[in-house]
Amino acid sequence: MESATNHDRIWTAALVVIGDEILSGRTQDRNIAQLATWLNVQGIRLVEVHVVPDRTEAIGEAVNRLRARNDYLFTTGGIGPTHDDITVDAIAAALNVAVVEHPDAIAVLERHYATRGGLTDARRRMARVPAGASLIENRVSGAPGIRVGNVFIMAGVPHITAGMLDSLTGTLEGGRPVVSATIGCWVAESEIADLLRATEKAHEGVAIGSYPFFREGRTGANFVVRSPDQALVDRCVAELTKGLEAAGHAVTAGGI
């Protein structure tokens, strides 16, 4: 239960992952985990993700739905120079604005391609943005990311997106970051389910996640305690540890 004070306001973000290559199984997405981790440090919570194909209507539907109900909306994928890169056009259509060339993007691309064969028509496509947009610096390759309203348009290639996130670090308003602590036990989670439930209930404002695994022929589980309140996390972890030890289970701080 969050109070109404501004300090405790929860800032939310959503992500639209754009790309046939994710939905075909060809490419393992890495941007969900990367963005989630980065957002958490900014005090912003990733609360939903949609993965959509390279189709204008699918992109537009997801973007409009998710930007309306979150503080921030990120997209990854589809901003390159080829025919299957339709993200900018799809988002401009969804926002009902024109697509324009951004003069700073032209300048960036001209510099980048000066020694690489020059700014061809195909490359010039990467300077196209929804009207009203500003640029997000791309420290890795040529084409910049794009910000329009609360929509942040990023690359599909994870290390390029990483560079764009790096240049956004500290620029987005957020709340308190969620902190988490993990402990692990060689126990079947089903044996201590009641303890987990009771411990979570006794610490309002924390969430305890239980993540079972099977290794070396044995059953174990890690328990992740999350809250924006570090002291609360610490108290909850201490109590859970005590409970697990009282039930005869050795506890590994930091998880197994």
Next chain:
Amino acid sequence: MESATNHDRIWTAALVVIGDEILSGRTQDRNIAQLATWLNVQGIRLVEVHVVPDRTEAIGEAVNRLRARNDYLFTTGGIGPTHDDITVDAIAAALNVAVVEHPDAIAVLERHYATRGGLTDARRRMARVPAGASLIENRVSGAPGIRVGNVFIMAGVPHITAGMLDSLTGTLEGGRPVVSATIGCWVAESEIADLLRATEKAHEGVAIGSYPFFREGRTGANFVVRSPDQALVDRCVAELTKGLEAAGHAVTAGGI
């Protein structure tokens, strides 16, 4: 453009990935790529994915939205014995049916836990299903997956989901699988964007994806040609290869 014959009907699936651990960045999802690959072999196309937190309303909204507009809807995550496993209750609520114990699931769990401390209350939770459901065999651990209508409820742990998919293989109606072929070139995709666009346009029914990479200080790209029609894919790859070679680029079959 697909014709109206039944042979060419496109069967679609969606996936709802359920779990705070994905949205916090703690866990790298592997089920999207795994399910996509498996579905393709069944002749079913994964067309959208939503990732949602462990919250009843978020799960229900995604499930109802996606099951209505796809032939099949899969979920992963949240079917274990602990307090954060709310998938069955959330889906039953979304379908407006009761949650009941499935007698076969009780029998499966009793057998599984006979030598592991017996069927406790927490473990018995894993026999709860939406009314009207049938079970999906779990060849890896105890708790079965669940089918109710066109909704398939699977585990979050990827190798358990793999076992459930294995037991579903060949049981779902699908169409022709999409086949794909990949070729690679040490070229900046922006240099051959026009060729890609023209080649795709000249082969109605194929999609060409362009996936750039940077390796060993050089720029390259792989081009993936996809269609349910193998002959069409072959013709398109041959033509694209010819065009790339004519432009002075060596082509690597199978991709780089």
